[in-house]
């Protein structure tokens with residue numbers, strides 16, 4: 001399932017690999033321009049930071065890719081919070097805010 005694919009609005013093809021990591025397929029940040037040169041990152045935070053690297057060189061990617069990563073990050077934060085606290089509505093809100101904060105600090 002991809003977050004974004006190459007198109008008029010996207011210079012990035014990012015998807016969740018079955019191997020449990022994020023793959024930036026045929027990453028255009030790779031210097032040799034090898035079509036099959038991928039960038040892999042194991043974490044959601046890493047994937048967002050990688051998008052930032054693309055943004056820094058002027059590459060485009062759709063907002064929905066970031067929104068989906070942010071949602072998944074909130075889920076991840078929530079599961080971490082739930083191991084430390086009893087599940088409440090407040091935790092969900094906190095996880096969402098944490099994810100939002102990470103995204104806004106990473107992608108400007």
Ligand SMILES: [Zn+2]
Nearest residue numbers: 024027028039
């Ligand atoms: Zn890339």
